Amino acid sequence: MTQLQFSLDMDVLKESVMNSNIETVIKSAIVLVLNEFMEKERDEYLQATSYERSTERRDYRNGYYERDLTMSIGKLTLKVPRTRNGEFSPSVFEKYARCDQAFVLSMLEMVVNGVSTRKVTHIVEQLCGENVSKSFVSSLTQKLDPIMNEWANRSLNTTYYPYVFVDAMYIKVREHQSVVSKAIYIATAITEDDKREILGLSVDHVESYESWSRFFQHLKSRGLQSPKLIISDAHQGLQKAIQREFIGTSWQRCNVHFKRNIFDKLPKKDSTEIRFMIKRVFEAITVEDIRKFKDELMEQFSGISKYEKALQILDEGFEDTIQYMNFPEPIRKHIRSTNSLERLNQEVRRRETVIRIFPNTQSAFRLVGAVLMEYQKTNYEKRKSLSK
Helix, strand or coil, X not given: CCCCCCCCCHHHHHHHHHHCCHHXXXXXXXXXXXXXXXXXXXXXXXCCCCCCXXXXXXXXXXXXXXXXXXXXXXXXXXXXXXXXXXXXXXXXXXHHHHHHHHHHHHHHHHHHCCCCHHHHHHHHHHHHCCCCCHHHHHHHHCCHHHHHHHHHXXXXXXXXXXXXXXXXXXXXXXXXXXXXXXXXXXXXXXXXXXXXEEEEEXXXXXXXXXXXXXXXXXXXXXXXXXCXXXXXXXXXXXXXXXXXXXXXXXXXECHHHHHHHHHHCCCCCCCHHHHHHHHHHHCCCCHXXXXXXXXXXXXXXXXXXXXXXXXXXXXXXXXXXXXXXXCCHXXXXXXXXXXHHHHHHHHHHHHHHHHCEECCHHHHHHHHHHHHHHHHHHHHHHHHHHHC
């Protein structure tokens, strides 16, 4: 280990104390210490001090070059000693590279948590006293790309997912000098061990049959096997894509969305009784009761014009909305709606709202993917702590 016996230029340090503020004093002191540290490291590497003759000498001194080191107190300009063969490298920069990495990771975490690039830039300037461009912060976030791509393309063939949830949300992206709306597709699942997992995401131009088909084909290319049930809203293109890509898989229309569609068609006044009976239908425990209660409701209120549209929606979508009743009772409450995916979308939306408009599609994929990865990791850690 290098033993340091500092011989500092006290005149330089004194001048800093007399004529500068405390930050400059601290910077000057650190520069002097680090320069001396690197000088001693070079002596140790060469196995000879200045002007010393030694048979064990490994190389010769070759002056200095300047290099900046950014620390929490700001940018320091150091005199880095070098050797003729160029193989000597001081440990100062290697050591503080770990700090740099931690700093970069902190910046990435800020971005993932929804802090805008502008605010991140401001925080960096407050910490380091350096002007940092938005493009510099953006380039740092690209460090997430390899991690994101590996996660987004990981194999799905080692686990069977009997229940899959899919949904789309919309974001704003800048494209060709214009701001356009794009759809983000997200898929989650429940395993046979009742564990929730995020399967993947995609960013596409619009929510359509073609785009949903591409998303499903990507999941299948990664090894996703046909699930027993897919739960989603009633988007026609989505339904068609499910039928095309997953032959033999049942489709469960989100129970919550379905009831909301029915209630929206009911008059606000004088509809208490029918609302109560609709809730009664979907609170039934057996498939026999749920059909019985539905038939009773239709018989009692059919022919009443103000209920006609609501009853039509109920009748047409009823079978697709009770598919969960064909599965074991303990799992039913988890698969009858997309509520779990809606909560995940809200978490994404909370971060996305801060940014408002993504500079490009890749940045949107990067942020949403990072949020999903963090969400899954957090839930995994919670389950692990509860199981102890």
